[in-house]
Amino acid sequence: MFEETRFEKIHNIIFKDSIEPSILVAREIADLIREKAANNKSCVLGLATGSSPIKVYEELVRLHKEEGLSFANVVTFNLDEYYPMDKGNIQSYFYFMHEHLFNHVDILPENINIPDGKISTEDIQQYCIDYEKKIKAAGGLDFQLLGIGRTGHIGFNEPGSHYNSGTRSITLDHITRVDAAPAFLGINNVPRKAITMGIGTVMSAKRIVLLAWGGNKAEIVQKTIEGTVTSEVPATYLQNHNNTTFILDEAASTELTRVKTPWLVTSLIWDEVLKLKAVVWLSELLNKSILKLTDSDYNNNGMSGLLTEEGTAYHLNIKMFNKLQHTITGWPGGKPNADDSKRPERSSPKRKRIVIFSPHPDDDVISMGGTFDRLIEQGHEVHVAYQTSGNIAVSDEEALKFAEITQSLCPECGETKNIINFLKSKTENDIDTEAVRRLKGLIRRNESLAATRYLELNDENVHFLDLPFYETGTIKKNNISDEDVSIMKTLIDDIKPHQIYAAGDLADPHGTHKVCLDALFNALEELKQNKYMDDCWVWLYRGAWHEWESYQIEMAVPLSPDQVLKKRRAIFYHQSQKDGVMFQGDDSREFWVRAEDRNRLTAKKYNDLGLADYAAIEAFKRYHF
Numbered sequence: 001m002f003e004e005t006r007f008e009k010i011h012n013i014i015f016k017d018s019i020e021p022s023i024l025v026a027r028e029i030a031d032l033i034r035e036k037a038a039n040n041k042s043c044v045l046g047l048a049t050g051s052s053p054i055k056v057y058e059e060l061v062r063l064h065k066e067e068g069l070s071f072a073n074v075v076t077f078n079l080d081e082y083y084p085m086d087k088g089n090i091q092s093y094f095y096f097m098h099e100h101l102f103n104h105v106d107i108l109p110e111n112i113n114i115p116d117g118k119i120s121t122e123d124i125q126q127y128c129i130d131y132e133k134k135i136k137a138a139g140g141l142d143f144q145l146l147g148i149g150r151t152g153h154i155g156f157n158e159p160g161s162h163y164n165s166g167t168r169s170i171t172l173d174h175i176t177r178v179d180a181a182p183a184f185l186g187i188n189n190v191p192r193k194a195i196t197m198g199i200g201t202v203m204s205a206k207r208i209v210l211l212a213w214g215g216n217k218a219e220i221v222q223k224t225i226e227g228t229v230t231s232e233v234p235a236t237y238l239q240n241h242n243n244t245t246f247i248l249d250e251a252a253s254t255e256l257t258r259v260k261t262p263w264l265v266t267s268l269i270w271d272e273v274l275k276l277k278a279v280v281w282l283s284e285l286l287n288k289s290i291l292k293l294t295d296s297d298y299n300n301n302g303m304s305g306l307l308t309e310e311g312t313a314y315h316l317n318i319k320m321f322n323k324l325q326h327t328i329t330g331w332p333g334g335k336p337n338a339d340d341s342k343r344p345e346r347s348s349p350k351r352k353r354i355v356i357f358s359p360h361p362d363d364d365v366i367s368m369g370g371t372f373d374r375l376i377e378q379g380h381e382v383h384v385a386y387q388t389s390g391n392i393a394v395s396d397e398e399a400l401k402f403a404e405i406t407q408s409l410c411p412e413c414g415e416t417k418n419i420i421n422f423l424k425s426k427t428e429n430d431i432d433t434e435a436v437r438r439l440k441g442l443i444r445r446n447e448s449l450a451a452t453r454y455l456e457l458n459d460e461n462v463h464f465l466d467l468p469f470y471e472t473g474t475i476k477k478n479n480i481s482d483e484d485v486s487i488m489k490t491l492i493d494d495i496k497p498h499q500i501y502a503a504g505d506l507a508d509p510h511g512t513h514k515v516c517l518d519a520l521f522n523a524l525e526e527l528k529q530n531k532y533m534d535d536c537w538v539w540l541y542r543g544a545w546h547e548w549e550s551y552q553i554e555m556a557v558p559l560s561p562d563q564v565l566k567k568r569r570a571i572f573y574h575q576s577q578k579d580g581v582m583f584q585g586d587d588s589r590e591f592w593v594r595a596e597d598r599n600r601l602t603a604k605k606y607n608d609l610g611l612a613d614y615a616a617i618e619a620f621k622r623y624h625f
Contacts, residue, residue: 007258008257008258009225009226009239010225010239010244010245012248012256013246014253015247015248015249016249017249017250018052018213019055021211021247022055022056022059023055025056026059028143028209029045029056029143030060032142032143033070033071033073034069036142041073042073042111042139043073043074043075043142043143044075044140045142045144045145046079046197047077047101047145048078048079048145048147048155049078049079049093049096050147051147051511052213054100057101058100060101061105064104069105070106071105071106075113076097076107076112077113077131077134077135077141077197078113079196079197080156080194080195080196080197081093081094081116081117082117082190082191082194083124083191083193084191086117086118087117087118089428090429091184093114093115094114097112097114113131113134115131115167115196116195117195124169124195128166128167128168128169128195129167131167131197132167135201140205141202141204142205143205143206143209144205144209146209146210147211147212148210148217149175149179149220150216150217151175151220152223152232152234152236153173154199154210154235155197155198155202156172156176156194156195156196157196157197157198157199157234158170158173158176159234160231160232161231163200163203163231164198165201166200166201167197168195168196169195171192171193172190172191172192177190177192189428203237203238203240206243207243208244209244210235210244210247212249213248213252214249215252215546217252218255219255220235221256222256222257223236224236224238225246226256226257261278261281261302263278263302263306264302270305272323275320276320276323277551279317279551280324280550281551282297283608283610284609289608290320290610291317293313293317294313295313297313321610321611324553324606325611326344327554328558328611329343329555329557330374330557331343331345331374332371332557333345333352333354333374333378334352335347336350337350344554344622345499345537350379352380353380353497353498353499354380354383354499354500354501355383355384355491355492355497355500355501356372356383356385356500356501357503358384358503359387359503360387360388360390360393360512361390361444361445361448361574362444362448364384365451365574366592366595367618368501368620369566369567370563370564370616371541371618372455373563373566373570374557376457380499381461384448384461384462384463385463386445386464386465387465387519388466388467388512389437389440389445390441391438391440391444392440393444393577394576395576396423398440398443398576399419399439399443400423403423415435418433419435422435422436431473431474432473441466443576445464447575447577448462448464448574451570451571451574454569454573455566455570463491465488465491467487468483470512470515477511477512480518484519485526488519489523489526492523492524496532499538501538501541501620502516502517502539502541503516503540503542504541504542504621504623505542520538524538525625528625537622538623538624540621540622540623541619547598547602547619548619548621550606550609553602553619554620554621555620556602556606556619556620557617557620558614558616559614559617560615563616564599568596571591571592571595572592577591578591599617600616602616603615
């Protein structure tokens with residue numbers, strides 16, 4: 001439910017995830033199409049690409065196939081296209097729209113309008129003028145679907161775009177190209193230009209819906225909804241549109257004032273989670289340790305109601321300090337024969353069966369390498385399960401190196417020759433052959449075994465699941481299937497773990513973590529009736545992209561300087577992901593540097609809150625199923 005606040009200047013609705021709102025948006029579009037058809041009118045849709053609208057298009061296709069929704073009266077205009085870009089390129093928006101929508105519905109081909117990425121440079125200006133005229137001739141946009149980039153771009157209207165701008169050629173911002181890099185297998189392959197509808201074109205739409213999913217959109221969503229209108233954040237122009245709604249998932253809403261600091265907006269019912277969040281926020285805001293906060297600190301920062309409930313700052317401070325103190329443990333598997341009433345984990349059984357799920361073949365050591373080492377060292381039966389092969393993240397150059405070494409050892413191996421010939425002649429639209437994918441997967445697999453052996457884990461406790469959803473040979477993955485969930489269930493049922501560790505970081509740039517986590521959650525849902533699941537606790541770690549906020553952490557595992565170094569060495573065994581990793585995201589640091597900096601920062605945050613000074617901390621949050 002939308003709750004108007006003095007901070008927010010654009011109507012927005014927050015949902016738990018992207019599934020329900022995508023269906024609702026698709027139904028709004030479907031209702032509009034039917035209404036126009038009933039009046040014998042065309043329905044003119046402005047459409048977006050990218051990951052945000054995919055589920056909307058899936059629902060529209062379902063409505064067409066199962067409920068008879070016709071697109072015969074629909075005219076579409078896409079927002080943008082890379083330039084130069086061939087229509088047949090799998091990264092083109094022409095390809096995207098046909099793959100996700102147009103090939104599956106009864107829209108007339110002549111009613112589909114997508115900017116032409118191959119128009120000659122001398123003809124672009126007139127082409128853009130004609131695109132504008134065509135929109136006006138169709139009666140204007142009845143509905144415009146938007147996503148939002150981290151620069152605040154809508155379409156490809158980058159910072160500096162003018163309010164009255166029309167369809168035109170534009171140079172892409174570096175951040176935009178960085179975000180597109182995973183799909184193009186590296187930033188060097190991302191075009192530097194694009195053709196885009198202008199701000200003025202978008203603003204002329206009668207209805208606008210913007211979709212934003214994920215924590216990496218939270219900061220720009222807050223700037224757009226709560227900030228001042230500025231060309232530096234082009235999406236803020238939407239504040240001046242009289243029929244715009246932002247549809248957000250919880251992760252994309254986290255920086256909004258009413259979500260991040262609701263005590264500044266309205267009176268609250270203070271639960272324990274909110275109390276800790278508020279106290280940690282106040283401590284960080286004032287740069288004071290928790291035990292130094294005063295009554296006036298709370299009263300002056302919108303938390304007088306909390307003090308009224310708790311009595312005094314003194315009592316509240318101690319209570320919240322102790323809550324954080326009790327998250328710290330050097331025994332992530334529980335300390336045997338110890339009082340566990342104030343510890344994050346149980347003391348028994350003394351030796352636990354543990355499964356660490358790793359979406360890619362290096363997330364385990366990058367995200368929780370110190371804890372991984374500690375669990376083995378403390379005598380638990382540890383298993384690690386690599387959910388995907390990770391083959392897509394091995395560069396062609398790396399694969400060619402191994403293929404040529406293999407050929408030197410076995411000159412007559414025909415398959416190796418085929419791999420070498422394919423890699424040397426591969427073009428941008430070629431999908432890796434099964435043999436090449438197998439080679440790349442073997443590179444990742446053997447790097448993983450080298451790292452786990454270094455941590456002294458037996459090979460029989462290392463499991464390579466190779467979940468089928470991942471094995472497409474392209475960036476685009478299949479939807480999660482019963483087979484994926486079944487593979488997860490079989491492993492869990494075989495081990496019957498007391499602890500499961502899994503990646504709760506959903507900010508990875510190609511979405512694999514999200515699918516892997518969904519596969520686990522689905523498996524747990526189907527297994528939860530089994531008696532052994534009563535003793536199974538699930539701990540979520542975060543990966544190389546983000547860390548849990550201090551108030552979210554339920555288990556903090558300190559690392560000594562020696563363990564930090566040991567973790568670094570374990571990461572180094574993943575050589576194909578070092579020095580020029582393909583999926584860098586917007587962070588140029590190598591993964592081992594990111595991991596160390598993140599763990600060091602978590603420790604510093606704990607210390608700044610008044611807790612002990614550790615070299616590094618790995619953080620976990622418990623998932624209750």
